[in-house]
Amino acid sequence: xxxxxxxxxxxxxxxxxxxxxxxxxxxxxxxxxxxxxxxxxxxxxxxxxxxxxxxxxxxxxxxxxxxxxxxxxxxxxxxxxxxxxxxxxxxxxxxxxxxxxxxxxxxxxxxxxxxxxxxxxxxxxxxxxxxxxxxxxxxxxxxxxxxxxxxxxxxxxxxxxxxxxxxxxxxxxxxxxxxxxxxxxxxxxxxxxxxxxxxxxxxxxx
Numbered sequence: 001x002x003x004x005x006x007x008x009x010x011x012x013x014x015x016x017x018x019x020x021x022x023x024x025x026x027x028x029x030x031x032x033x034x035x036x037x038x039x040x041x042x043x044x045x046x047x048x049x050x051x052x053x054x055x056x057x058x059x060x061x062x063x064x065x066x067x068x069x070x071x072x073x074x075x076x077x078x079x080x081x082x083x084x085x086x087x088x089x090x091x092x093x094x095x096x097x098x099x100x101x102x103x104x105x106x107x108x109x110x111x112x113x114x115x116x117x118x119x120x121x122x123x124x125x126x127x128x129x130x131x132x133x134x135x136x137x138x139x140x141x142x143x144x145x146x147x148x149x150x151x152x153x154x155x156x157x158x159x160x161x162x163x164x165x166x167x168x169x170x171x172x173x174x175x176x177x178x179x180x181x182x183x184x185x186x187x188x189x190x191x192x193x194x195x196x197x198x199x200x201x202x203x204x205x206x
Contacts, residue, residue, distance in 0.1 A: 002073035002097055004032065007050035011036075011058075014187050015179055018137055019059065021051050031147070033183055034074065035139055037112035037131060044112030046129060046139055047072035047183060048079055064111035068141040069126045070094050072183065090116070093125045117175070119143055121165025122154065128172075136177035138192075143169055144199075146185025151195050153203070154184070166203055172196060 006023035014020050017038045025032035034049040042063030056062075060083075065076050067089045077098045080087050088110055089100035104110060106118040106127070114129040122142040131137040142154050143165055153169070156162035173193055180192035188195055 003075050009052045011055050048075045090125050090127050119168040121168045122159045137179040138177040139181045141183045146182045
């Protein structure tokens, strides 16, 4: 099953209209994070993890679920059935537990005002989401993780092309955002580009 057994009891607001919750994911023995974007028309869940019903009700109406990659199906199919909404997934993704309702491609605008950004490296069909409304938020899936006060690349053993991962991270510097959210770790809300530059400098050979 793609869904972890742990369930978050609470969620936290990252910035107005963007929420985060996380669990200790026994499948990877590490923290996994999920997010939600709330707009006037309703809430879009991003790579959703199990969340206590009381907290989940605060996000209603839930209108869509967006997945960044095959490895982040998580609670998507259960929540699709519960809320009767569509699941958006990247075109060309390897077979998942269930089929998405909508297949998106690079540059497509998704529910919640999310723009699909191709970020190959962990695998070829792997995406991040850019929320372009001010102050700008980038939802970064398995390129990076954030813990112990710094960001790191997800270990290369988990990536099909580590060099492409580094290239994808470098391209993030071309995007305009002030908040960086992770699938594994707490968000950075103060100058995330500086943290990315430090990481990339450390990754230079020699």
